[in-house]
Amino acid sequence: xxxxxxxxxxxxxxxxxxxxxxxxxxxxxxxxxxxxxxxxxxxxxxxxxxxxxxxxxxxxxxxxxxxxxxxxxxxxxxxxxxxxxxxxxxxxxxxxxxxxxxxxxxxxxxxxxxxxxxxxxxxxxxxxxxxxxxxxxxxxxxxxxxxxxxxxxxxxxxxxxxxxxxxxxxxxxxxxxxxxxxxxxxxxxxxxxxxxxxxxxxxxxxxxxxxxxxxxxx
Amino acid sequence: xxxxxxxxxxxxxxxxxxxxxxxxxxxxxxxxxxxxxxxxxxxxxxxxxxxxxxxxxxxxxxxxxxxxxxxxxxxxxxxxxxxxxxxxxxxxxxxxxxxxxxxxxxxxxxxxxxxxxxxxxxxxxxxxxxxxxxxxxxxxxxxxxxxxxxxxxxxxxxxxxxxxxxxxxxxxxxxxxxxxxxxxxxxxxxxxxxxxxxxxxxxxxxxxxxxxxxxxxxxxxxxxxxxxxxxxxxxxxxxxxxxxxxxxxxxxxxxx
Numbered sequence: 001x002x003x004x005x006x007x008x009x010x011x012x013x014x015x016x017x018x019x020x021x022x023x024x025x026x027x028x029x030x031x032x033x034x035x036x037x038x039x040x041x042x043x044x045x046x047x048x049x050x051x052x053x054x055x056x057x058x059x060x061x062x063x064x065x066x067x068x069x070x071x072x073x074x075x076x077x078x079x080x081x082x083x084x085x086x087x088x089x090x091x092x093x094x095x096x097x098x099x100x101x102x103x104x105x106x107x108x109x110x111x112x113x114x115x116x117x118x119x120x121x122x123x124x125x126x127x128x129x130x131x132x133x134x135x136x137x138x139x140x141x142x143x144x145x146x147x148x149x150x151x152x153x154x155x156x157x158x159x160x161x162x163x164x165x166x167x168x169x170x171x172x173x174x175x176x177x178x179x180x181x182x183x184x185x186x187x188x189x190x191x192x193x194x195x196x197x198x199x200x201x202x203x204x205x206x207x208x209x210x211x212x213x214x215x216x217x218x
Numbered sequence: 219x220x221x222x223x224x225x226x227x228x229x230x231x232x233x234x235x236x237x238x239x240x241x242x243x244x245x246x247x248x249x250x251x252x253x254x255x256x257x258x259x260x261x262x263x264x265x266x267x268x269x270x271x272x273x274x275x276x277x278x279x280x281x282x283x284x285x286x287x288x289x290x291x292x293x294x295x296x297x298x299x300x301x302x303x304x305x306x307x308x309x310x311x312x313x314x315x316x317x318x319x320x321x322x323x324x325x326x327x328x329x330x331x332x333x334x335x336x337x338x339x340x341x342x343x344x345x346x347x348x349x350x351x352x353x354x355x356x357x358x359x360x361x362x363x364x365x366x367x368x369x370x371x372x373x374x375x376x377x378x379x380x381x382x383x384x385x386x387x388x389x390x391x392x393x394x395x396x397x398x399x400x401x402x403x404x405x406x407x408x409x410x411x412x413x414x415x416x417x418x419x420x421x422x423x424x425x426x427x428x429x430x431x432x433x434x435x436x437x438x439x440x441x442x443x444x445x446x447x448x449x450x451x452x453x454x455x456x457x458x459x460x461x462x463x464x465x466x467x468x469x470x471x472x473x474x
Contacts, residue, residue: 038383038393041436047391051290059286064279077282084289092437097429103270110273111238137275154271169237173272178239194234201233204268 036101043091055084061102062109069113069175071129079116083109114176124175134170150211157207161200168196224251228258236265368449368462370396382462386443393436396428396451398459404431407454414448
């Protein structure tokens with residue numbers, strides 16, 4: 001347990017023992033347990049310790065997103081690195097009202113990954129990759145037992161969608177494919193592709209809105 | 219949602235807009251409509267949230283060994299040419315309100331790039347070496363902690379409504395978190411953070427937005443934080459919202 005306070009005594013604060021130690025000044029600072037927002041603020045100041053801690057905290061998420069979209073380890077690594085560079089460069093304008101640091105980073109990684117794939121391939125995804133990824137994101141058993149309720153509900157809702165709608169929303173939402181590209185990939189009319197994306201998003205929106213209101217979704 | 223036919227059109231393309239896959243001209247028309255239709259902005263905001271959550275379902279991945287240090291060193295290399303004196307930065311978001319960036323975060327990043335003129339330089343110290351030290355240095359056994367801490371209390375007294383942490387090192391930075399949710403209408407607006415010296419003088423270190431009494435903010439600062447004994451938050455009209463004495467924190471870690 002860590003205590004803070006003056007010489008008259010300390011009181012417990014909700015931080016665990018420091019797991020990072022400053023090497024420059026010789027003093028220590030428990031930055032490993034800083035809130036995400038505070039860590040990002042520190043990152044903006046150019047503190048190299050915070051850079052390492054920041055990367056370690058989010059690297060699995062960022063790399064996972066990059067890998068899911070690109071399906072190429074080398075490209076995913078490049079994307080993940082660019083993601084952290086952008087976060088560092090723009091840390092001072094992060095707005096917590098728009099979402100968590102995790103969501104912010106994930107969105108950066110996703111956009112960069114989609115752009116990277118667009119620049120290198122004519123086909124954003126292979127059909128087998130889509131099926132595999134769809135299988136992973138709609139898994140709801142014990143593997144995700146510790147996941148938050150919202151994610152569990154969304155996985156279930158995605159699994160309940162007609163398969164063609166789930167495929168369409170994954171193509172657009174994850175691989176960044178336009179409705180035209182979805183239509184070409186699925187060999188369906190453009191209007192049908194648009195309808196599938198719209199219908200899927202409407203159903204998922206109902207679930208998310210219900211969760212925001214605190215309703216239970218079956 | 220009104221009976222405006224443009225709203226109907228927006229409903230048709232809102233999902234693609236929120237997912238960032240609506241082609242150029244349609245997207246431009248949709249965004250133009252959003253600028254004048256609050257209902258449709260809310261509609262697209264909800265769909266954008268769905269898109270964000272969809273990305274959130276993607277599985278984590280194991281980056282290659284040493285990725286964290288390589289990235290940190292890359293940041294250090296980029297920072298090095300920018301050395302010299304750090305400048306005080308304008309904190310907080312560079313833009314306010316939801317003007318629904320249909321291209322999801324891509325548009326947010328575009329705005330971020332515009333605001334990047336505020337970017338800070340590095341303090342110019344041996345960044346790469348520090349990264350090495352972080353990963354290699356074994357943890358010493360006991361205490362020591364150069365951090366200033368304080369509990370924010372309302373101007374009229376009462377229970378703590380927030381905290382302030384100030385790191386007086388190089389670079390120096392502070393982090394403030396408040397929840398001014400006591401009786402009455404919670405404050406919404408800009409809050410100014412001032413640091414107070416023992417002689418009664420103070421220095422304004424930045425502003426940040428508070429919404430419904432809640433907000434947090436952090437920034438690098440170009441002042442010697444050890445010379446300050448307190449902090450004060452004021453509203454846009456100068457009213458003191460909360461104050462905090464700054465005490466030198468001491469983190470004590472028992473030996474194993």
